Amino acid sequence: MAKTKIGIIGVGGIAQGAHIPAFAKHEDVEILAVCDTREDVLNKVADEVGAKYRFTDYNDLLKIDEIDAVDVCTPNFMHVEPTVSALMSGKHVIVEKPIALNAEEGRAMVEASKKSGKQLMVAYCWRWNPGARALKRFVEAGDMGDIYYAKVQAMRRRGIPGWGVFTQKDKQGGGPLIDIGCHLLDLTLWLMGHPKPVSVSGLTYAKFGHRSDILGLMGQWDYKNFTVEDFAVGLIRFENGASLTIESSFAANIEKNILNSSLMGTEGGCQLDPLKIFREENKTLIDLTPTFLPTVKWHDEEIVEFIDAIRNNTPVPVPGEEGLMVTSIIDAIYKSAEEGKEVSLV
Ligand SMILES: NC(=O)c1ccc[n+]([C@@H]2O[C@H](COP(=O)([O-])OP(=O)(O)OC[C@H]3O[C@@H](n4cnc5c(N)ncnc54)[C@H](O)[C@@H]3O)[C@@H](O)[C@H]2O)c1
Incomplete structure (x- = not known):
């Protein structure tokens, strides 16, 4: 089976400290593209992980057909838009906690997952x-x-x-x-x-x-x-x-x-x-x-189970609905x- 290709949106604290190391050590994963509005952060991370593509606008990242799944690690107010767009462009999504700013945004994300048939997981690492x-x-x-x-x-x-x-x-x-x-x-x-x-x-x-x-x-x-x-x-x-x-x-x-x-x-x-x-x-x-x-290592296990689920078409361990209930x-x-x-x- 080919490697699962990941695009990461928002490569600040949690992405660098937890998600990127977990993806990097997964043998079935390639971090294909990274995106951040801060160019200094973007360039540092893109160089470190050897990403093929780097963007300051997440819409450009979502145009890459090869990407199987998107990891949304932006601040809470910037969860809903990239998540809905990623799902509607045919990519699975893991989004950092909480699912969004509020339940209305969370519902839109769960709806997009249902409509697109792509999986949505919330990264509740505890x-x-x-x-x-x-x-x-x-x-x-x-x-x-x-x-x-x-x-x-x-x-x-x-x-x-x-x-x-x-x-x-x-x-x-x-x-x-x-x-x-x-x-x-x-x-x-x-x-x-x-x-x-x-x-x-x-x-x-x-x-x-x-x-x-x-x-x-x-x-x-x-x-x-x-x-x-x-x-x-x-x-x-x-x-x-x-x-x-x-x-x-x-x-x-x-x-x-x-x-x-x-x-x-x-x-x-x-x-x-x-x-x-x-x-x-x-x-x-x-x-x-x-x-x-x-x-x-909580985040390593979280990423392993997310990747397993999307590769094998089984339910993700923290579905969007459960993240929505919390919110x-x-x-x-x-x-x-x-x-x-x-x-x-x-
Ligand atoms: N699971 C955990 O234990 C845990 C821990 C820390 C943070 N988080 C969650 O992770 C998310 C991010 O937190 P953080 O601490 O990494 O924040 P951060 O500020 O360190 O990183 C966020 C990054 O997103 C970038 N960004 C902002 N808007 C963007 C956009 N439109 N497109 C692309 N990039 C954009 C910022 O430039 C920044 O580099 C939050 O939702 C937070 O709740 C979870």
Whole structure:
């Protein structure tokens, strides 16, 4: 079988740090073309990977028939256009998380995938976390029983990003909830088996981002133009009676950063960090702690499974619909926060 030819749109941080190394080490893949609006970045990356084509306009990249799949690694506001155009020009797409700025854009991307018959995957790399994989095996074996509650935390104590567009609502779609909360929310929905969300209640706060007296442990952001929340909290109700709460911050007065997902089920409970399973066996309360987990490069595995799926015409591991569900919930948390009331998703 011929090599799968890839075109990458947006070759900044995540492309250089994770996707390109994963494609480069895959023996069935060739990075044929790269695109970035910044010529310095484009030329550096194109030279490094030995790409046959380089472009500053992604529409030119999409004209190349040889390209089988496109990797969209641009900022959130620039996901929908290249993704829809790539799908409609007959190419599979892997797009960075979140799927887009909002659910309306996400729906257009899923529709384009259906219309074109080309696959759309969202790069939710936390699903390849070895601890999460272990928890998924226990859930699938029935060891949690009926999962009726989940708690998602993506909390930074002082972690407002000091680079990129992370503090600009128009380009990013929101603050910590859409940037880091989305990863843990996706992971938790996957662990729960994607129950259908029916209603959402949320609140958002901006208590630190506007201030000049706050420590910038992830660089200095522009506090005069901070337009996102720095903390969000949400409660999601599912059709099967289960519920989920999510907390996500860029800054908060808490002891330490937390990136965690916890599940409560009728036969067992579990948490990702530190990884533990809680059960009652023989009238004894037991905590299980794995003593071995394989070391896995998440992004490498993510790319391997994407390539496998498009080469073998099997479903991609994170289909666009699942990325859309995450973004629909996030949209509803923001809407509920604005309106001060619960929002229906049905
Ligand atoms: N999976 C993860 O853990 C993870 C980590 C970081 C970022 N991300 C996601 O990756 C995406 C990019 O983030 P980043 O940190 O790499 O940002 P970045 O700013 O480092 O890189 C984005 C690149 O896209 C380029 N670009 C912008 N508009 C373009 C256009 N119209 N055409 C071509 N290129 C264009 C920029 O010049 C830049 O080089 C975001 O959606 C972000 O949420 C995911």
